[in-house]
Amino acid sequence: MMVEDKTTLRWRKIAAHGFIIAFIALIMFPFLMVLSISFREGNFSTGNLLPERPTLEHWALALGFDYTRADGTVMTPPYPVLLWLWNSIKIGLIASAGVLLLSTTSAYAFARMKFAGKSTVLDALLIIQMFPAALTVIAIYAIFDALGQVVPWMGVDHHGAVIIAYLSAITLHIWTIKGYFESIDPALDKAAQIDGATPWQAFRYIFLPLALPILAIVFVLSFIFLVNEYPVASVLLRDTDQMTLAVGARQYLYPQKYLWGDFAAAAILSGLPITVLFLICQRFLISGLSDGGVKG
Amino acid sequence: MDSTVNTPADRPVSLLSGSILRWAGLGGIALIFLYVVWGLYLAGEPVFAVVMFTLGSIATVLFGWARFYTWRFVFPAVAAVALFILLPVLYTSAIGFTNFSARNLLTFERVQDYHLARMDKAEGSARAFGLTEDRRLYFPPTADQPALITDPLTDAEAGNLTATVAPVEAPGLQAVREVIKNRAVLQTLSVTAPDGSVLTMDGLREFAAAEPLYILSTDGVLLAKDGGILTPNHKTGFYQTADGQQISPGWRVGVGWQNFNKVLTSDGVRQPMLQIFLWTVVFAFLSMALTFAVGTALAVILDWQHLSHKGLYRVLLVLPYAVPGFISILVFRGLFNQNFGEINMILTGLFGIKPTWFTDPVLAKTMLLIVNTWLGYPYWMLLIGGFLQAVPQDHYKAAALDGSGPVRNFFAITLPQILPPSVPLLIANFAFNFNNVVLILLLTRGGPDIPGTIIPAGSTDLLGSFTFRLAFNDSGQDFGMAGAISTIIFLITGIIAYANFRVMQRVAAKRSARG
Numbered sequence: 001m002m003v004e005d006k007t008t009l010r011w012r013k014i015a016a017h018g019f020i021i022a023f024i025a026l027i028m029f030p031f032l033m034v035l036s037i038s039f040r041e042g043n044f045s046t047g048n049l050l051p052e053r054p055t056l057e058h059w060a061l062a063l064g065f066d067y068t069r070a071d072g073t074v075m076t077p078p079y080p081v082l083l084w085l086w087n088s089i090k091i092g093l094i095a096s097a098g099v100l101l102l103s104t105t106s107a108y109a110f111a112r113m114k115f116a117g118k119s120t121v122l123d124a125l126l127i128i129q130m131f132p133a134a135l136t137v138i139a140i141y142a143i144f145d146a147l148g149q150v151v152p153w154m155g156v157d158h159h160g161a162v163i164i165a166y167l168s169a170i171t172l173h174i175w176t177i178k179g180y181f182e183s184i185d186p187a188l189d190k191a192a193q194i195d196g197a198t199p200w201q202a203f204r205y206i207f208l209p210l211a212l213p214i215l216a217i218v219f220v221l222s223f224i225f226l227v228n229e230y231p232v233a234s235v236l237l238r239d240t241d242q243m244t245l246a247v248g249a250r251q252y253l254y255p256q257k258y259l260w261g262d263f264a265a266a267a268i269l270s271g272l273p274i275t276v277l278f279l280i281c282q283r284f285l286i287s288g289l290s291d292g293g294v295k296g
Numbered sequence: 297m298d299s300t301v302n303t304p305a306d307r308p309v310s311l312l313s314g315s316i317l318r319w320a321g322l323g324g325i326a327l328i329f330l331y332v333v334w335g336l337y338l339a340g341e342p343v344f345a346v347v348m349f350t351l352g353s354i355a356t357v358l359f360g361w362a363r364f365y366t367w368r369f370v371f372p373a374v375a376a377v378a379l380f381i382l383l384p385v386l387y388t389s390a391i392g393f394t395n396f397s398a399r400n401l402l403t404f405e406r407v408q409d410y411h412l413a414r415m416d417k418a419e420g421s422a423r424a425f426g427l428t429e430d431r432r433l434y435f436p437p438t439a440d441q442p443a444l445i446t447d448p449l450t451d452a453e454a455g456n457l458t459a460t461v462a463p464v465e466a467p468g469l470q471a472v473r474e475v476i477k478n479r480a481v482l483q484t485l486s487v488t489a490p491d492g493s494v495l496t497m498d499g500l501r502e503f504a505a506a507e508p509l510y511i512l513s514t515d516g517v518l519l520a521k522d523g524g525i526l527t528p529n530h531k532t533g534f535y536q537t538a539d540g541q542q543i544s545p546g547w548r549v550g551v552g553w554q555n556f557n558k559v560l561t562s563d564g565v566r567q568p569m570l571q572i573f574l575w576t577v578v579f580a581f582l583s584m585a586l587t588f589a590v591g592t593a594l595a596v597i598l599d600w601q602h603l604s605h606k607g608l609y610r611v612l613l614v615l616p617y618a619v620p621g622f623i624s625i626l627v628f629r630g631l632f633n634q635n636f637g638e639i640n641m642i643l644t645g646l647f648g649i650k651p652t653w654f655t656d657p658v659l660a661k662t663m664l665l666i667v668n669t670w671l672g673y674p675y676w677m678l679l680i681g682g683f684l685q686a687v688p689q690d691h692y693k694a695a696a697l698d699g700s701g702p703v704r705n706f707f708a709i710t711l712p713q714i715l716p717p718s719v720p721l722l723i724a725n726f727a728f729n730f731n732n733v734v735l736i737l738l739l740t741r742g743g744p745d746i747p748g749t750i751i752p753a754g755s756t757d758l759l760g761s762f763t764f765r766l767a768f769n770d771s772g773q774d775f776g777m778a779g780a781i782s783t784i785i786f787l788i789t790g791i792i793a794y795a796n797f798r799v800m801q802r803v804a805a806k807r808s809a810r811g
Contacts (some may be wrong), residue, residue, distance in 0.1 A: 267623040
C-alpha cells in the first residue's frame, strides 16, 4: 500500500473535491442559463435564473406541437427540430461507423506492419488533415454536384454525400488507435504468427477485441465531431427538410427573426441525445483503456 | 471463418471459395468504379473522372495482387483523405488562378447560349390586337397587311394559335379590361401568321414577332441586330463591344497570378493580413496550451485513487463536450452580451464592472479564449485519462517511498509518460484552432474591426474567417480571390504543421532519450 500521512490525505481530498465542485459550478452556469431561458416567456433573454412566469411554449414548439397562448394566439413550430435531430444522428452514426472501419484497419497497419513509405504516409496524413474544410467548401460542392449526376444519392442535398465526405475525418482517430495498438505487447503478434494466423486474422481475432474500449471512445469522439460539423454540411444540405441540426439551428438566430427562447429549448432537446450516448458509453470510457494485451 | 483459424483441414476449401468470392468482389468494385468514371466523363467532369479512374485502378491492383497485402489495410483511409481533403485543397487553389466570381460565374458556352437566347421585337412586325366577344384574337388591317383572326383561345394547341385572313367586316371587340383578365393565358400564347411569322404578346395592345438579339458569326463573334458586334475576350472573360465596353454576364477564365498580386501588393489587404496572421498563431497556441493544461489537470485529479464520486464528476465535466459546439457558441454570444448578458449582470453585481466583451479587442480575444477552453478541455481530459491508465503504478510507489509530493510526481513521472503519445494530437489541435472558422463566425464575426483598413478585417479574425468575410460575405462572391488567399493559408498551414511536427518530434525524442 501507498504510504501517506492521514491528515495530509484528508486536506488533499477536501482540496480536490473543492476544486472540482467549484469548476463544475463554473462549467454548468451556461447550461442552467439556457434551461432558464427555455422556460421564459417570449424570445428575449432577460430576467432571473428562475423564470417568474414559466411557460412550456418553447418546448412545445421544439417538440413540433402547436402552442396556444393565454390570449388565444396559436404559435406553430418555426422549424422541424426533431427531423433535423434525426438527420444529424443518422448521418453521425453511419459516418462514424465508416470512420471507425477506415481508421482501425489503417491504424493496425501503421502500428504493426512494415511497408515502404509508412512514415511518409503518416506524416502526410497529419499535415493534410490540418487543411481547413471551411475553405474548401466550393470544391467539395463541385465534387458532389458532379457525383450526384451519376449516382443520385451521392448528390447535393442527399445525406449520402455528407456521410461520404465525412469519411475523410479520420487522421486523429488513426493516431489515437495506433497509439493503443503500439502499447500492446509484440509477443502477441509473434504468437499469432507462430499459430499460422494471417495479419488479417491476427487483426480480426486478437487486436480488434482487445481494442474495443478505445474503439468506443473513438466512435463517440467521431460522432460528436460529425454532429457538430458545420461548413461541409451547410454547403451540401440546402433543403430545410434535409438539414442537420448544425445547419438548421442557425436559422433561429437571424437578426430579422431572433427566436432566442425557441432556440434555447431546441438546443437542450438536441443536446440531450448526445449526453445520453455519453452516459451509455461511460462504461467503456472509464474502464481501463490498456488492460494489457498479454492475458491468458 | 472461425473454423479456418482452428482446423487446418478446412483451409483449402475455404481458401478456394474465398478466392472466388474475392475475385467476384474485386470485379464488382472495378465495374462500379468504371460506371462512375464513365458517368462523370459524360457529365462533362473530366477532372473528376480521371481522379476516380486513378482511385479505382489503384484499388483493383491493391486488392487483386497479394504483393500489396499490407496496403489493403491503409488504402481506404488514404483514398478518403485524398479525395475529400487533398483534392478539394488543390481544386480550391486552382480556382485562385481564375476570375471565378459572381460576375464570372458561368462557362463560356453557357454565356454564349445566354446571349443567343435573348430575343428582341422584330422591326415593323408589331400588330395591334383585340379580344372578340367569342374570345378570338383579332388583328385589324394595317397599311400593307390584311386583318387576321384566330380560333378561340380555348382551342390553342401547345400554346399556339393559327391566324387566318379575317373577313373585311370587323367583329365586335371587348374592352382592354378583358385582355388584362386573360393576361396570363395571352402571355404564354404564340400566334402563327399566314406568312409564317410567329407573333407573341408585346404589351397590352400589341403582338409582335421576336427575333434573336444576336446571331453567332464565325470566330465566336456575335453580330447584333443594330449592326454592332460583340467579341469574346478570353483574357477578361467578357464579351466586349467595339469600343471596349464589357457585357455581363462573364465567364470563367484563367487569370494567372493576378489574384495573388492583388493580395500581396494591395496595402489594404496585406497590412491587416499580417496582424491577423499573428493573432491566429497566438490564438491557436494559447487554445492548445489552455485546453491541454486544464484537461490534464482534471484528468490527473480524477485519476487519484482516493477521490470519491469520480463517475459523477466525470459526467458533469464532460458535458461541455457533449453539447454541440455550434449551440454552445451561440449561447455564449448571448451570455457575454455587454448590455443584457447574464455574465455582465453577475460581474456588475459582484464587482461593479461591465467589461465591453465585443468592442474592446483585448477583451474580445480573452472571451474567445475562455469560450474555446470551455469547449475544448474535455477532449484532453478524456484522452489523458486514457493515457494515465498506461502509467505504471510502480513508479508512484517508488516515488512515495522517496517522499515525493503530488506536484513533483506529476512533472517527474506523469507528464513524461503522457506527453509522447499526445504530441501528434497537440499538433492537430493547434492546426484545428488555427482554422477554427466556425467559432469566430458564430461568436464575434471577427469584430471589433481593425481601424483604418479598406477591407473588412477584424481584430479577432483568424486567417480563415477573414477569407470567408472578404470573399463570401460583403461585396459579392469572389471565389477566385478567396481561392488565392485560401492557397496562401494552405501554404502557411502546411509549413507550420511541418515545422511544428519536426520540433515536437525532436523534443519527444530528447525526452525519451533522457528518461
